[in-house]
Amino acid sequence: MTPQAESVLELFRSTGAYLQGHFRLTSGLHSAEYLQSALVLQHPAAAEKLGRLLAEEVRKIAHEKIGLVVSPALGGLIIGHEVARALGTRFIFMERDAAGKMAMRRGFAAGAGETAVVIEDVITTGGSTRDVIEVLQASGVNVLAAGSIIDRSGGLADVSVHRVALATLQVAAHYPEECPLCKLGIPALKPGSRPA
Ligand code: ZN
Secondary structure, three states, X not given: OOHXXXXXXXXHHHOXXXXXXXXXXXXXXXXXXXXXXXXXXXXXXXXXXXXXXXXXXXHHHHOOOOOEEEEEOOOOHHHHHHHHHHHOOEEEEEEEOOOOXXXXXOOOOOOOOOEEEEEEEEEOOOHHHHHHHHXXXXXOOEEEXXXXXXXXXXXXXXXXXXXXXXXXXXXXXXXXXXXXXXXXXXXXXXXXXXXX
């Protein structure tokens, strides 16, 4: 792991955003690690720093002048805004509609002749970033690259454009019946809850 990735993870640890233990994830799977990036991004100075670092990394792989930063709501809002601040571009976000389809709403517009990067807080499968990229491309926007603070896929998530992350993790998740921590008799916690 690079010194930069170490310092990013240390920022997550020191703000309680990178938890280690035994967690029951929303998916029902169990994991020894849990990332809650809202806890690091609640500190504007940390958000600004992470945005600046991520802006430098996406600039390296974009190969063209970046005109716009776009993020999927809700997780990408703060970091996308900070990346746009560092790049000096405007920032818009997309939301899923009632049918679960990613869409540009609130009067936001982007189209042919524009260049964009897509920014998320944590990439797991890359699904949200990929959906945002598809909407942009269908509108004629040239999507240059994508970036996230953390890549939890071990580098495997494919979003169809060049992608970068400040820290890459391989987070193992297990079905409860196969969970090594359950076998040790350690109780699983829902992230955000406290031990009884
Ligand atoms: Zn378990």
